[in-house]
Amino acid sequence: MKINKIYFDNAATTKVDKNVLKSMMPYFSNSFGNSSSIHSYGQKAEGSVLKSRDIIAKFLNCRSNEVIFTSGATEANNTVLKGVFFDFKGHLITSAFEHPCVLETAKYLQKNGVEVDFVRPEKNGIIDSKKVLSLIKDNTRLVSIMYANNEIGTIQPIGHIGKKIRELNQNRQNKVFFHTDAVQATQFLQMNVERLYVDFLSMSSHKIYGPKGMGAFYVRKETRLKPLFHGGHHEYGLRAGTLNVPGIIGFSRAIELIASEEHKKDILNIQKIRDYVVKEVLKIDGTILNGDRELRIPNNANFLFKNVEGESLLLKLDMKGIAISTGSACASGSLSPSHVLLSMGIKPESAHGSMRISLGKYNTIDEAKYFVKELKKIVKELRKYSPLK
Ligand SMILES: Cc1ncc(COP(=O)(O)O)c(C=O)c1O
Known part of the structure; x- marks a missing residue:
């Protein structure tokens, strides 16, 4: 078995599916019109945008005019939070382990007068819905809780809180x-907005092979936003700017691809590989699985x-x-321990020794076997020279 490169970081971003790439190509230099133009170039682009909007609306079970395109989830989350608290008044409830684009926006709103409660997850990385609901008061305007955490993958009781x-x-x-x-949940979990009882929901294309x-x-x-x-x-x-048609x-x-039957099979395979990795990695002494x-x-x-030391592990595996x-991905490069792990009560010195793998549909069991073999060797080697002992 010859393995060259293994990509186990699909929560950071995914490879663009070749069918996705193919669908985009005509819109760069053939059907390149501005979808707001009245002429036939514009109409062609607008027609395709409308179809795309319908596909996404069907996926979410909402109306097409309830889908707002943005440059990504960072912009979507900023728009929702700042759009609700445009006057910096009232109360926001969020969690302490949101992605930085929610967390930092919440802190910005707090600095400018919004009352903010940051609910900490339980030890298993799940938010207790009762804690969220008990914080709601007369001036509460928004509750923002992520669907699946991007570092530990834990699933939050969104439908229950929403109801x-x-x-x-x-x-x-x-x-x-x-x-x-819902960035990390989009390809795996229930996305029907009626069943989730949500008023706003954010998604990002590059986490789902787009x-x-x-x-x-x-x-x-x-x-009101x-x-x-x-x-x-x-x-x-709700979002001025020429549409990114491709x-x-x-x-x-x-x-469309993640909603297909084919993707259901991909998910089963992904889970099988993940379960194998968990089983094998937990055989290494002094190893814990973070999150439920x-x-x-x-x-x-x-x-x-x-x-x-997590960074050393990352570099050794990269080699x-x-x-x-x-x-x-946004937190790497900084040496401060993960805010997600800290929020779950993990001590900073322990949090430094964490590692996330996030699989995708292109990964194979052979890759997982190679990974486990190399990881076991690296952990042993790093421990031998560890000043942390
Ligand atoms: C949970 C979550 N929210 C938001 C984002 C930001 O998405 P984007 O890269 O589209 O701005 C990410 C990306 O890492 C994420 O994992």
Whole structure:
């Protein structure tokens, strides 16, 4: 078995599916019109955008005019949070282990006058819905809880929280809106917005084999949101800017593919490989699986190795051609321990020894076997010279 390069970092980004790439190609230099133009070039582009919007609306079970295209989930999350708190008044509830694009936005709003509660997850990386609901007060305007955590893959009870908020809203004049960052959940979990009882939901294309710089959010028509960008009347007044037509086409093709029967088979395979990796890696002494064993998306495993420095592990594995992560891509490069692990009560000195693998549909069991073999050797070697002992 000859293995050259292994990519186990699909939560950071995925390879663009060749069918996605093919669908995008005509829109760069043939059907290149601006979808806002009236002439036939524009109409052609607009027609294709409408089809893409319909595909995504069907996937989410919402109306087509409730899908707003953005440059990615960072923009989608910023738009929702800042769009609700445009006047910096009221109360926001979020979690302490959100992706930085929610967490930093929440801190920015807090600095400017919004009251913010950051709910910490339980030890297993799951948010207790009761804790979230108990924090709701008269001036609460938004609850924002991620669907699946990007570092430890744990799945949050979004449908349950959403349903309870909807019930509460029946007796409230000032409705509480509910948002979820569904970036890491999109290809694995229930995405029907009616079943999730959400008012806003964010997605990113490059995590599901689509192009980078492309995302969208769902916005329930009954909500009130101020736009982040002002300019033309694009995206129902919620996001000015010429539409990224090739990106939109690619994103909707990626959505079609993850909604297919073929993808269901891919997920089973991904889970099988992940379970094999978990079983084998936990045989290494002093190793813990971070996050709930069952309630996690099927492609994620996050380990903690006693007396091992995560960055050294990453570099050693990279030298063997294996790409993993020690946290979210945005956090790597900084030496501070993962805020996700800290929020779960893991000590900073232990959090440094963490490693995330996130699998994708192109990974194979042979790759997993090679990975486990190399990992065992590397952990042993690093422990031998570890000053942490
Ligand atoms: C949970 C989560 N939210 C948001 C983002 C940001 O998405 P984008 O890269 O599209 O801005 C990411 C990407 O790492 C993510 O994992």
